[in-house]
Amino acid sequence: MSTASGPVLAADGTPLKRSLARALRVQKIRALLLIAPLLLFVLVSFVAPIADMLFRSVENQIVAETLPRTTKALRSWDPEAQELPDEAVFEAAYYDIFIAAERKQHTRLGSRLNYEQTGMSSLFRKSGRGLDDIGEVYQDQFKDLDRNWDEPEPWVELMGAPSWVAALQDWEKGQPLPPFALRDGVADLLPLTAREYALFARFTQQEDGKSPLKEEPWTAVHTALYTDLAAADLSGYDGPRAEMLRAADAAVDAPGFETVRFRDGFAEIDEDWLSPDVWRTIQIYSPAYTSGYFLNAVDMQKTPEGVGLRDERERIYGLLFKRTMFMSLMITFSCILLAYPVAYLLANLPMRSANLLMILVLLPFWTSLLVRTSAWKVMLQQQGVINDTLVWLGLVDDAARLVMINNQLGTIIAMTHILLPFMILPMYSVMSTIPPSYVRAAKSLGASNWTAFWRVYFPQSVPGIGAGSILVFILAIGYYITPEIVGGTTGTFISNRIAYHISSSLNWGLAAALGTILLGVVLVLYWAYDRIVGIDNVKLGG
Amino acid sequence: MAVETQAIRQPLSFSVPAVAAAGGFAGIFVGTAQGSALLGIFLGAILLAGLTWLAMAVLPERQERMLRWAMILGFALVGALVGGVPGFVLGGLFGWFFGWFVYWIGLGRYRTTLPPYLTAGQVLWHYGFRVLCGAIFVFLVTPILVVLPLSFNAENFFTFTPEMLRFDPAGYSLKHYRDFFGSSEWQQALRNSLLIAPVATLISVCLGTLAAIGLSQPHVPFRQAIMAILISPMIVPLIISAAGMYFFYSRIGLQGTYAGVVLAHAALGIPFVIITVTATLVGFDRSLTRAAANMGAGPVTTFFRVQMPLILPGVISGGLFAFITSFDEVVVVIFVGSANQQTLPWQMFTGLREQISPTILAVATILVVVSIGLLTTVELLRRRSEKLRGMSPG
Structure with missing residues (x-):
C-alpha cells in the first residue's frame, strides 16, 4: 500500500x-x-x-480655468487685511476677464460665483462689456500716433513668424488656416504683448475661423503693448516695423502719454470691484475642488472667519431636509397603520379569499404612478370628488370646502396610497409564516385577546413592519412626481429642489451636492435593509 | 371548522336595537343631505326598528324573500321621490342591504361562520375588524375606480357633473378618447412609449437573464458586491439617477437621444429581471442540466431546450416588470430625453402640471386596463411557475 x-x-x-x-x-x-x-x-x-x-458636487474648475492668472496672483493676497489686492491682481483680472469675455465664458463664471455671493453675475456681465474702455485709451493714442497701429497687417508682421505670415498671405477662404507661430525674439522683447497677441491670433483662427490679417487686434493687445513699452527700451530694435515700434516707445515714455490704472478702470465699470468681498469670494473659490456646494446644501457658507451658518432668511435646505424627513416618517407611519390590519386579514383568511383580496392590493401596485397621482388630483381638488361628496352630504359647507391639495396633507394622503402596497406585501409575507397555533396556545393558557396579540403575535410580525417601513421610507424620501403635482409649495421634498436646480436655476453643483446627501441617507437605510431583510429576499408582487 | 355553529334566532330585545342603530347611522348621511342630521338619525332608527319587528315578530320566516324585495322597491321609490335617478339607485342599494341585514342579525346568521365558543365581544370585534379592513381596501381602490367613469365625462371637468349623476346619456361621451386618438402630440407620445419600452425591456431581459444564471452558480466570487451593484438602480431614488444620468449623458452626447433614454430605462429595469429570475432559479433542479449534458447536449442546447423552458415564466414576469418600469417612468426620461422623446407618462405629467385637460383621464383609463392585463398575466405566470416547480397546487 x-x-x-x-x-x-x-x-x-x-x-x-x-x-x-x-x-x-x-x-x-x-x-x-x-x-x-x-x-x-x-x-x-x-x-x-x-x-x-x-x-x-465638489468640482470647481471653472474659476481657475477662466481666471488662471488672477487666481495665481490672488494667492499672495491676505483677505484678512481688509485691503484691496494690489495692481498686479487687477491687471491679471483685466486680461483674464477680457479673454473670457471674448470666449463668452465670463457670464458662466459670473453665475457660478453668484451662487456664493449675489451680484457677481451682473458684475461679470458688465465687466465683459466695459473692459474695452481701458484698452481703448491706449488704442486711441497709438492710433493717433500712427494709423498703422489700428490695422491688422502691421501687427501680423510684427508678431508672427515669417513662415506663418507668408502662409497666411497665401491663404484663401475654405482652406485650413496655418497654425500661429510667434516670431523669434518677440517674446523676449514684448512678453505681454506677445502673449496677448498669440491668444488673439489663435482665438481668431480657431474659434472665429478668420484670418488675423483681416481682424484688428483686441484692445487688450494695445494695453499689453503699452505695459511692455513702458518697461522696455527698444532703441536697439531693428526687426519688422522697427520705426513704428520705436516711435510708439518714444511716445509712451514721453510725459504727455495718458495712462489708466487697472484698478481705476475696474472701478469705472462697477464700484463693487473696490469691495474686498468680491476678491475674497474669487480667492475662496479658486481651488479646483470645493466643499462650497455641500456647505450650501446644509445652509452654511465659507466666511473669512471659517465656516459658518447662513443668515436666518437664507436657510432653506435645513428646512427642506427636515420637512422631507418629517413627511416621509408620517407617510411610513400611516402606511404601517393602514397596512397592518390588511396584512393581518390577508394572512389569516383562507387561501381563496386571500387571493381575491390580494388583487385589490396588487391593482394599485400595478397601476401607473401617474394614473394614481392624477386620480388623487381629481379627488382632492376643491371642486373635486371628495369635496363634492362632503358638500352633498352636508358635512361641509359649500363656501368652506376643504383644502386638501397643494399642501402637506395632499402629499401625505396621495403618497400613503401610492406606497401602501409596498408596506402590505412584506408584512403579508412575514405574517403568513406565523403559525396561528401560537396565539391559540397563548389563549388556552389564559391570555386575554389583547395579551395574546401583543405578547405573542405582534413580536413575530415586527420583522415585516421593519422591512416594509424601511422600503417605504427609502421610496418616500426620494419621491419627485407626486409632491410636484399635489404638493404645492409647502408639500414639496428635497428632490423637487434638486430638479429645480438642474432644470431651472442651472446650479448643477448644488443639485449634485443635495443629491449626494440624499443618496448617503438612502444607502445607509439600504444597508440596514440588507442587514434586516437581505436583498435576496426582496419579493415582487406577493 | 369541524364544529358547525347553528344560526339561532336572536331575541327582539337584541335584534331591534341593533338594526335600529345601523338605521340611525345610515340616517345621519341621508339626514344631513336633506338638511337635518338629527331627524335623519331618528327616522332611520324608527324605520329600521319597525321593519325588524315586522320581520321577526309579525311575518313568518318563509316570507323573507317577499319582505326583502318589498324593502328594495320601497326604499328605491322613496329615494326616487327625494333624489331622482341617483336617489333611486342609492335607495335600492340601501333597501337591499337592510333587507339582508335585518335577517342576518335577527336570525343570528352572523354566527354561522365563527366558532361557537366566541363571546359577543369577540364576534363584534371580528366584524368590526372586517369593516375597518374594508374601509382600507376602499381607500386603496377608489382613486383608480373614480378615474374610470370620469374619463367618459362630456364636460371638461374633473368631477361628476349633475348630468352624470342623473345617468343622463348626454352627460357621457367618448370626447376625451377622441382627443387622445386625434391629437398628434399624444399619438407621438404613445409611439415613443411603445418604441422605448420594448427595446429597453429586451436589453434588460437578455443581459439580466444571463447574469441571473451566472449569479445562481454555486461559486461566484464577490457575489454580494455584484448583487448590490446590480440591484442599486432600484434602490437609488429616481431623482438622483436622473440627475446623474443627465450630467453624464450630456458629457458623452447621449442626452436628448433615443439611445440615451433606452439605455437609462434598461438600467432601471435590470434589478427586476435579476430578482425574478434568480427567484425562479432557486427552485431549479441542477441535475437536469447535468442530465442533458450527460446525454450529449452542448451548453447552448441545454440552455435553450432544458433550462429556458423551465425558467421562462420567471423571465417573462421579470420582463413585464421591466416593461412597466420603462413604460411608467417619468423622472429619468424628463431629464435624459428631449422634446422628441416625450413619452406617455411625460405627456401626462406636463398635462397635470400645466394645462389640465381631462384627456389625461382617458389615458389613465387606458393605462388601468393595460395594467389589469399585465397583472393578470404576471399572476398566471407566477402560479404556472410554482406549479412547474411543485411548490403549490395553485
Missing part, C-alpha cells in the same frame, strides 16, 4: 486537489463571464452617472 501515503490522484494522474481547484476556477470564470456583460452595462449606464454626480 505505498500509494496511500501520497496525494490522491485524479483519473488523468494530476493530484485530485489541483484538479478540483482547476474545475472550480473554470466554474468561477464561467459564472463571471455570464455576469460580465450586465455588470459592464450597469457600470456604464448607471454607476458612472452616479459617480459623475458625486464628482460634480
Whole structure:
C-alpha cells in the first residue's frame, strides 16, 4: 500500500486537489463571464452617472480655468487685511476677464460665483462689456500716433513668424488656416504683448475661423503693448516695423502719454470691484475642488472667519431636509397603520379569499404612478370628488370646502396610497409564516385577546413592519412626481429642489451636492435593509 | 371548522336595537343631505326598528324573500321621490342591504361562520375588524375606480357633473378618447412609449437573464458586491439617477437621444429581471442540466431546450416588470430625453402640471386596463411557475 501515503490522484494522474481547484476556477470564470456583460452595462449606464454626480458636487474648475492668472496672483493676497489686492491682481483680472469675455465664458463664471455671493453675475456681465474702455485709451493714442497701429497687417508682421505670415498671405477662404507661430525674439522683447497677441491670433483662427490679417487686434493687445513699452527700451530694435515700434516707445515714455490704472478702470465699470468681498469670494473659490456646494446644501457658507451658518432668511435646505424627513416618517407611519390590519386579514383568511383580496392590493401596485397621482388630483381638488361628496352630504359647507391639495396633507394622503402596497406585501409575507397555533396556545393558557396579540403575535410580525417601513421610507424620501403635482409649495421634498436646480436655476453643483446627501441617507437605510431583510429576499408582487 | 355553529334566532330585545342603530347611522348621511342630521338619525332608527319587528315578530320566516324585495322597491321609490335617478339607485342599494341585514342579525346568521365558543365581544370585534379592513381596501381602490367613469365625462371637468349623476346619456361621451386618438402630440407620445419600452425591456431581459444564471452558480466570487451593484438602480431614488444620468449623458452626447433614454430605462429595469429570475432559479433542479449534458447536449442546447423552458415564466414576469418600469417612468426620461422623446407618462405629467385637460383621464383609463392585463398575466405566470416547480397546487 505505498500509494496511500501520497496525494490522491485524479483519473488523468494530476493530484485530485489541483484538479478540483482547476474545475472550480473554470466554474468561477464561467459564472463571471455570464455576469460580465450586465455588470459592464450597469457600470456604464448607471454607476458612472452616479459617480459623475458625486464628482460634480465638489468640482470647481471653472474659476481657475477662466481666471488662471488672477487666481495665481490672488494667492499672495491676505483677505484678512481688509485691503484691496494690489495692481498686479487687477491687471491679471483685466486680461483674464477680457479673454473670457471674448470666449463668452465670463457670464458662466459670473453665475457660478453668484451662487456664493449675489451680484457677481451682473458684475461679470458688465465687466465683459466695459473692459474695452481701458484698452481703448491706449488704442486711441497709438492710433493717433500712427494709423498703422489700428490695422491688422502691421501687427501680423510684427508678431508672427515669417513662415506663418507668408502662409497666411497665401491663404484663401475654405482652406485650413496655418497654425500661429510667434516670431523669434518677440517674446523676449514684448512678453505681454506677445502673449496677448498669440491668444488673439489663435482665438481668431480657431474659434472665429478668420484670418488675423483681416481682424484688428483686441484692445487688450494695445494695453499689453503699452505695459511692455513702458518697461522696455527698444532703441536697439531693428526687426519688422522697427520705426513704428520705436516711435510708439518714444511716445509712451514721453510725459504727455495718458495712462489708466487697472484698478481705476475696474472701478469705472462697477464700484463693487473696490469691495474686498468680491476678491475674497474669487480667492475662496479658486481651488479646483470645493466643499462650497455641500456647505450650501446644509445652509452654511465659507466666511473669512471659517465656516459658518447662513443668515436666518437664507436657510432653506435645513428646512427642506427636515420637512422631507418629517413627511416621509408620517407617510411610513400611516402606511404601517393602514397596512397592518390588511396584512393581518390577508394572512389569516383562507387561501381563496386571500387571493381575491390580494388583487385589490396588487391593482394599485400595478397601476401607473401617474394614473394614481392624477386620480388623487381629481379627488382632492376643491371642486373635486371628495369635496363634492362632503358638500352633498352636508358635512361641509359649500363656501368652506376643504383644502386638501397643494399642501402637506395632499402629499401625505396621495403618497400613503401610492406606497401602501409596498408596506402590505412584506408584512403579508412575514405574517403568513406565523403559525396561528401560537396565539391559540397563548389563549388556552389564559391570555386575554389583547395579551395574546401583543405578547405573542405582534413580536413575530415586527420583522415585516421593519422591512416594509424601511422600503417605504427609502421610496418616500426620494419621491419627485407626486409632491410636484399635489404638493404645492409647502408639500414639496428635497428632490423637487434638486430638479429645480438642474432644470431651472442651472446650479448643477448644488443639485449634485443635495443629491449626494440624499443618496448617503438612502444607502445607509439600504444597508440596514440588507442587514434586516437581505436583498435576496426582496419579493415582487406577493 | 369541524364544529358547525347553528344560526339561532336572536331575541327582539337584541335584534331591534341593533338594526335600529345601523338605521340611525345610515340616517345621519341621508339626514344631513336633506338638511337635518338629527331627524335623519331618528327616522332611520324608527324605520329600521319597525321593519325588524315586522320581520321577526309579525311575518313568518318563509316570507323573507317577499319582505326583502318589498324593502328594495320601497326604499328605491322613496329615494326616487327625494333624489331622482341617483336617489333611486342609492335607495335600492340601501333597501337591499337592510333587507339582508335585518335577517342576518335577527336570525343570528352572523354566527354561522365563527366558532361557537366566541363571546359577543369577540364576534363584534371580528366584524368590526372586517369593516375597518374594508374601509382600507376602499381607500386603496377608489382613486383608480373614480378615474374610470370620469374619463367618459362630456364636460371638461374633473368631477361628476349633475348630468352624470342623473345617468343622463348626454352627460357621457367618448370626447376625451377622441382627443387622445386625434391629437398628434399624444399619438407621438404613445409611439415613443411603445418604441422605448420594448427595446429597453429586451436589453434588460437578455443581459439580466444571463447574469441571473451566472449569479445562481454555486461559486461566484464577490457575489454580494455584484448583487448590490446590480440591484442599486432600484434602490437609488429616481431623482438622483436622473440627475446623474443627465450630467453624464450630456458629457458623452447621449442626452436628448433615443439611445440615451433606452439605455437609462434598461438600467432601471435590470434589478427586476435579476430578482425574478434568480427567484425562479432557486427552485431549479441542477441535475437536469447535468442530465442533458450527460446525454450529449452542448451548453447552448441545454440552455435553450432544458433550462429556458423551465425558467421562462420567471423571465417573462421579470420582463413585464421591466416593461412597466420603462413604460411608467417619468423622472429619468424628463431629464435624459428631449422634446422628441416625450413619452406617455411625460405627456401626462406636463398635462397635470400645466394645462389640465381631462384627456389625461382617458389615458389613465387606458393605462388601468393595460395594467389589469399585465397583472393578470404576471399572476398566471407566477402560479404556472410554482406549479412547474411543485411548490403549490395553485
